Every structure is written in structure tokens, then in C-alpha cells.
Amino acid sequence: MDSLTHPSARWLARLPAAGPPMYVRVVEGLEAAIRDGELQGGDQLPPQRTVAQILGVDLTTVTRAYAAARARGLIEGAVGRGTFVRARAAEDEAGLVDLGMNLPPPPQGLSLGVLLKEAVAAVVDRTDVATLMSYHPGGGSLGQRTSAAAWLAPSLGQVAPTRMLVTPGAQTGLAAILATIAGATGGALVTEPLVYPGVLTAARQFGLAVRVCPSDAGGLDPDALARLCAAERPAALYLTPTTNNPTAVTLDLARRQALAKVARAGGLWIVEDDPYARLFDAPLPAIATLAPERTFHLATLSKCLSPGLRTAFLVPPEALAERTAEALRTLALMPSPIMSAVVSTWIREGAAERLLAGVRKEARLRRAIAAEILPAARGAPEGIHVWLDLPPEWRADRVHRVAQEKGLALVTADAFAAGPDHANGLRISLGGPGTQGVLRGALESVARLLSAAPAPKAVV
Structure with missing residues (x-):
């Protein structure tokens, strides 16, 4: 050298x-x-x-x-x-504290890096490397599907591992679902007024029109959905039933049952995107348990463990199971063998549950900080994001500019808009800042920003 x-x-x-x-x-x-x-x-x-x-x-x-x-x-x-x-840390790199990207917080009392090193070493030590780095079955091996079924059991109940599909991330799984629906029936996809933007992109890609259904404080309105079904006969309904992204609303059991009933009567397929349920100690039953014959259940590890795992689990309805598996193979021949093996090892040997417990603990502490500083923000005690309503005159472009001047990266309602009529507000993510101290300082900056009286149609 x-x-x-x-x-x-x-x-x-x-x-x-x-x-x-x-x-x-x-x-x-x-x-x-x-x-x-x-x-x-x-x-x-x-x-x-x-x-x-x-x-x-x-x-x-x-x-x-x-x-x-x-x-x-x-x-x-x-x-x-x-x-x-x-x-x-991300805030060092960008010069901003990121309250926009929805990440799970670092786990309390555990090192994700150490767990990952140990798991990769164990996988390489126990597996023939040539076999590990070769092609693998699309949708995951039976052992990986068995681990997936065990992971989803708290919200999904006992599901046969053969019904599980392992996907390289939720967006790939979502694309496979929408491709399946588009190929089977075509038509329109129903969403709430504010919705995860990735589903809008995927719907357009596969030629599915988007129809917006009104929501209330409890989530998507079943009566409004019934009227929409009668008038337009859409093909499918997209829901995030637990800690909705972005509004942080969790559908109660009665609302889940009502929506499942309307979907069944209207012939709707249900796309249940459920990335946050495992953050809850006792999650509510998934909609897939209420209408299994009509529901695609999708659950990623990105929001409860780590996005770097690039792993999600998909359970399609039996009538479209093979078509969904084919769509998934077309989009991504197979999940990453190394990451799938790591995830399977973690679930089988208990490391995933320990990691989840650490994330839950940190998430609760961060949510308590948010409740202290921004008491008007809505979200579950276990949630990794909150929703904060803003007056209509607070324009998104001005909010972005003023926030950046204060060293904050924020996401406003316009990023999630499925149509022109929607609430004005902020989705504030709590997991991105590296420490609770950085989060506290950032939330205090948000509180100061919002304490300024807005002039008409502007943020002052």
C-alpha cells in the first residue's frame, strides 16, 4: 500500500x-x-x-x-x-431529520447488525453455498413458507404453508396482486381518499382505474362502499386495516366485518395490505379471516423488522392462487435466497420475535414522545407514524419549504391523494431519526412550525 x-x-x-x-x-x-x-x-x-x-x-x-x-x-x-x-446517520447525510420515510425504529436492547451477522454466518455454515446461490422455487421453499405461516398466525390464524408465497418486498407482492386482478376481471380499484402512493402507481401500470370511496373517523365507510359498488361495480378494494398509511386509523372489528360483508355482496376482491399488525401485542383478526375466499393478504417485514430484509408474505384467495403465483414469478423469478434464509432462520429460532419485541418497545417510547409534544396527532400507541390535521389554508408547498428551512423532511397529504377531495395534514414518521433525542428535537421543531398563525392560503 x-x-x-x-x-x-x-x-x-x-x-x-x-x-x-x-x-x-x-x-x-x-x-x-x-x-x-x-x-x-x-x-x-x-x-x-x-x-x-x-x-x-x-x-x-x-x-x-x-x-x-x-x-x-x-x-x-x-x-x-x-x-x-x-x-x-441519515440525518447527517442529508442535513435533514427525516420524518417522512416510514421505518421501524432501531430495536431496544438489541443490535440488528449483530443479529444479521450471526444469521448470515449460520446460513452459510449450514448450507452448501453453491445450492444457496443457485435458483430456488418461486414463492419460497416449503420451509420458508412454513416460517411465514408461523409469523402471520397472530393476525391470520392457522393457514396452510402451501398457501403462502414469499415475495421480495411488499411492492412486488402488490404488483402481482393487481396484475392478477387486472388479468382476471379488469375494472376499477377502490381506495380511500388518502392512500399509500405505491398502490396508485401499480394500479395505473396494470390498467386499473382508481375510484375513491369516502372515509370517516373509523376508516373507509361501508355504506358509501355499498353505494359505489351498486353504481359502478368495481373489481377490488384496497385497505390497510391496521394503522392506515397515512391516516394512522385502525379499523375496529365491527368495521372490518361490515366491509367484508359489503365486498362479498358486491363481488369485490379485497387487497389487504397489512404491514403494521405485528407491531401490536394483540392484533385484531385480519380481514382475510373474515372473507378468505375474496382476500389477498399481504404482510411485509419492512415496517416491523427492517426494510433491508426485502421480504413479504402473500396469501392469495384459493380461486386465484395459481394465477397470483404465476404473476409473481413473472415479476420476480424468486425471492433473494440469502434474505429468505435469514428471515426463515430468525423466525424458526426466535430471533425475529426478539427483534420485534425490541422494535415494539422503542416504538411505544417514541409514540409517547409524539403524544407529549404533538397531542393532537392521531395514531396507535404501537404505531411508527402519526397523522396530524392541518387547516386547509396551509399549502403543501409552503409546508415543505418552511420545514426544510428548519432542517426537517416532512410528507404532506398531497403525496397520498387518490383524488382532489381529501383532508389536509401531515404524516409524521417516528422511526427514521437515529435516537429518541433527535426525534424529540425534530418534533419540537414541528410544534414550533405549527404554532405560527397561518395567513390565508400560506404558512407563515
Whole structure:
């Protein structure tokens, strides 16, 4: 490692030939390499003595530069291992505290990184690597489907593993469902006025028109749905029954039963997108338990464990099971073998439940902070996002601008609008900030932003 051709030392070529003292140039060159993506979190840097040799300077200059870079939070040292680029939090990278991306919070009392390392090591140790890295059955192996059935049992009850499909994320599963519905019946998809935007994109992709059904404080209105079915005979209904995205409403059992009854009478397929149910200690029965012959049940691990797992579980109605499996194979030949094996191992050996317990604990603490600072926000005690109504005159573009000026990334109602008539508000995600302290400061900034009296059609 004695030249700039080595990957860990190429960033040294960024240093200007003249200017500030050499140690300052080293720090600035390192910072630029990290900012431009030449160096990533976790990359190892050359030893100080090697850098001194490459640059032709004394060792104390490089030692001073590394110390200054460490003080800026650019690098960190591991005793006996060397110096590494610090893995930076999202708010460090963007300069904003992210209250927009809906992520599960870091689990209390557990290290996701340690669990992942242990699981990957166990999978590689127990499995022939050539087999692991080859093609696998679409929809997951029987063992993976068995793990999926066990994971969903608290809300879905006992379901035969053979009915399960393992998908590489919820969006892929959602696309397979809508492709199946479009191919089988065509027609329109019914949604609430504010809805997960990914379903709108997928519906357009597969030629399904979107029809908006009114909602009330309890969720989608069954009587309004019945009238819409009688007038237009749509093909399917999309619901997020637990901690709705974005409004944070959870349908009670009576509302679930009423919607299932209307769907059955109107010949509607039900797309039950249920990413949050496992965050609840005692989740309500899934709609798929009330109308199993009409319901596609989709549950991702992205909102209760980690989005990086890229794993979701799909249970189609029996009448469209094979068609759904074919659509899934067309969109994604198979789920990631490594991630599917990790998830299956975690569920089978109890690590997934321990991780979920840690996420639940942290989620409750963060939700309590939100309740303290923003008492008008709505959401379950276990929820990882809340909904906050805004006056109609608070325009989304002004909210975005003022929030960014205060160092906040926020998502307003317009991002979720299925039609022109909808409530005005914010979906505030609680899991993205790296710590409770960062979250508290961000929510206090939101409270100050909202305390300003709005002028007509503007945010002041």
C-alpha cells in the first residue's frame, strides 16, 4: 500500500498541491471523498504511516489530520483493526431529520447488525453455498413458507404453508396482486381518499382505474362502499386495516366485518395490505379471516423488522392462487435466497420475535414522545407514524419549504391523494431519526412550525 493506485488511498489524489496546511488538506480531501461517495461508511483507511509515506510528510502531520477528521465525525478507530469511515446517520447525510420515510425504529436492547451477522454466518455454515446461490422455487421453499405461516398466525390464524408465497418486498407482492386482478376481471380499484402512493402507481401500470370511496373517523365507510359498488361495480378494494398509511386509523372489528360483508355482496376482491399488525401485542383478526375466499393478504417485514430484509408474505384467495403465483414469478423469478434464509432462520429460532419485541418497545417510547409534544396527532400507541390535521389554508408547498428551512423532511397529504377531495395534514414518521433525542428535537421543531398563525392560503 505505497501508492495512490490502492483503493483505500485513491482519495489522497484529491489533495491540492498548495493552500492550507497539509493536515487541513488531508481532512478536506477526506470529507470531499465521503461526500462524493468515493468513500463509504465502513471503508478502511490506510495506516497513518502509509499516508505519510505517500504524501512525503512527517507522521505527526497525518496524526493531526486523522484526529481532526475524527473530531468532525468523519472517521472512527477500532483498536487492533485500523481506522474506518464512520457509518453516518441519515440525518447527517442529508442535513435533514427525516420524518417522512416510514421505518421501524432501531430495536431496544438489541443490535440488528449483530443479529444479521450471526444469521448470515449460520446460513452459510449450514448450507452448501453453491445450492444457496443457485435458483430456488418461486414463492419460497416449503420451509420458508412454513416460517411465514408461523409469523402471520397472530393476525391470520392457522393457514396452510402451501398457501403462502414469499415475495421480495411488499411492492412486488402488490404488483402481482393487481396484475392478477387486472388479468382476471379488469375494472376499477377502490381506495380511500388518502392512500399509500405505491398502490396508485401499480394500479395505473396494470390498467386499473382508481375510484375513491369516502372515509370517516373509523376508516373507509361501508355504506358509501355499498353505494359505489351498486353504481359502478368495481373489481377490488384496497385497505390497510391496521394503522392506515397515512391516516394512522385502525379499523375496529365491527368495521372490518361490515366491509367484508359489503365486498362479498358486491363481488369485490379485497387487497389487504397489512404491514403494521405485528407491531401490536394483540392484533385484531385480519380481514382475510373474515372473507378468505375474496382476500389477498399481504404482510411485509419492512415496517416491523427492517426494510433491508426485502421480504413479504402473500396469501392469495384459493380461486386465484395459481394465477397470483404465476404473476409473481413473472415479476420476480424468486425471492433473494440469502434474505429468505435469514428471515426463515430468525423466525424458526426466535430471533425475529426478539427483534420485534425490541422494535415494539422503542416504538411505544417514541409514540409517547409524539403524544407529549404533538397531542393532537392521531395514531396507535404501537404505531411508527402519526397523522396530524392541518387547516386547509396551509399549502403543501409552503409546508415543505418552511420545514426544510428548519432542517426537517416532512410528507404532506398531497403525496397520498387518490383524488382532489381529501383532508389536509401531515404524516409524521417516528422511526427514521437515529435516537429518541433527535426525534424529540425534530418534533419540537414541528410544534414550533405549527404554532405560527397561518395567513390565508400560506404558512407563515
